Amino acid sequence: MKKPIKVTITGAAGNIGYALAFRVAAGDVFGPDQPVILRLMELPMTMGPLGGVGMEMEDCAFPLVHDVVLTDDPKIGFRDTNYVLLVGAKPRTKGMERKDLITENARIFSTQGRAINEHAARDVRVMVVGNPANTNAMIAAANAPDLPKERFTAMARLDHNRAIGMLAKKTNRLAADVRRMIVWGNHSPTMHPDLTHCTVGGTPALDLVSLDWAIDHMIPTVQRRGAAVIEARGASSAASAAGSVVDHVRDWFLGTPEDDWVSMSVHSDGSYGITEGLVYSFPVTCKNGDYHIVQGLEVTDFGKTRMKVTEKELLEEREVVADLL
């Protein structure tokens, strides 16, 4: 039997964490023959509800689960862990400035970066979900000097999947027919969904839909999808956010298909002229637990402008948290 993988999820009693933990336990991330040990983390004040999540985990009798640890102690939660899914974050409350949100989360993620640096396995891979995800990932990496910065990534897959879903619907095809979608930049309304290289059933997407539709309808809809879901459900995206975490980590672990790539927010190495050190969403391929930014893709002038807008936002976020880097 394979050695269990240790997976830590923060914010595990929250809506996304709750949707995510059971999918990891079911084998949806690491495959149907890979045992897992789950460390579910919460704040001291939410350990009560986390106890309920732990009961439900036991009640599922998951064949792949070798242990479930519930803790509010980073020493226990991150000890020797192989994958860290940083879902918990301080949400924006009424009247809070975006700058304050960034600053408060920066403190949390710098602490978590230090704890991961100290306690996690040396092969640890980290995915940040809690917003502002890109900047939080940059901060966590900066506070984990003994670990390669490349191991700290952030969620862009929800936007990537949303763009695929919209394009499939518009062209009346299956999501499975869509290849080579890209979402560039920040996980925020400045993100740039890009159809330039995208195909649907082998046909270039821009032969099937107009650039006007993409610019005037698809891009703004993807950018504002989160708010639309809240309005309809009366609750924010949980299952779809969890689904995109599943997809991001599964592809990182098991690899991307030969003829496709995915969007992941990763440490910029200067590719496409994006400032080094920002955590920025690029098209990447994954193999053997590593990712590589796809090189040499043509970018239109419109795309270049949009990529700079979302880069500028990340540079501004970096300014706000400069003292923690």
Added chain:
Amino acid sequence: MKKPIKVTITGAAGNIGYALAFRVAAGDVFGPDQPVILRLMELPMTMGPLGGVGMEMEDCAFPLVHDVVLTDDPKIGFRDTNYVLLVGAKPRTKGMERKDLITENARIFSTQGRAINEHAARDVRVMVVGNPANTNAMIAAANAPDLPKERFTAMARLDHNRAIGMLAKKTNRLAADVRRMIVWGNHSPTMHPDLTHCTVGGTPALDLVSLDWAIDHMIPTVQRRGAAVIEARGASSAASAAGSVVDHVRDWFLGTPEDDWVSMSVHSDGSYGITEGLVYSFPVTCKNGDYHIVQGLEVTDFGKTRMKVTEKELLEEREVVADLL
């Protein structure tokens, strides 16, 4: 490519339905190469939130999902469907007598039985989750005269999995080591978890734990687990209930392992002296989409008494709804 299976989920915007729909879409029930078409049903007043669930489904870009239909119309929801998961039910509200709960749900499930009879594919298989699940399944079957009664089943798997989880924890083994658990009877506090034939890592469970522990601790804990989860989480079991639906339907569809069985509430054929026609949880094996009640198991005198208690409750429930059978 395989022909898509049509799956209908009622109460799809509720907590269990929400946790369940995404696991079906991800391939956890019918396997990683079996496309599905989902029909998500709600009441007219909850079609708004269901719209949000539909958006999140699109946003997941599930490769196996060929279509998602959102409807409050049974003609559309059940048309040619192959699997029906009846999750939605009227919950017990404050001050409501159990008898009133049974009567009100009986009306709902008789209507649904008629609609399934009229519109579903002739190979349709039904699982009832909404409580009182066993009696609801009996009523639905009685109102679907053109379909074999054996195709209407109800959830016992949550109790079965809970018993496995508790025993694994007590014996400090993995859930995967536990075999041949049985939960007999009604999905209610009268259910009877039975360790007589159960093994843990090949050793008889009752060589590892005392009968007193089983009777005084395990059985009551399994019976009252739902309430304990509500107290801890501040919300009822959703992910674990959905997980047990996944397990029930997956095993029915893909089969049970050679050396094991599962607990399913199915139409009694008189096995173990249980009144014919009740929907009662028995140990079953599944193969090629059919299930068979495991025959010839020894039952202790204590077990026989407990099996009669839970049977009696089901007979009383049948009395209450006699006019709908």
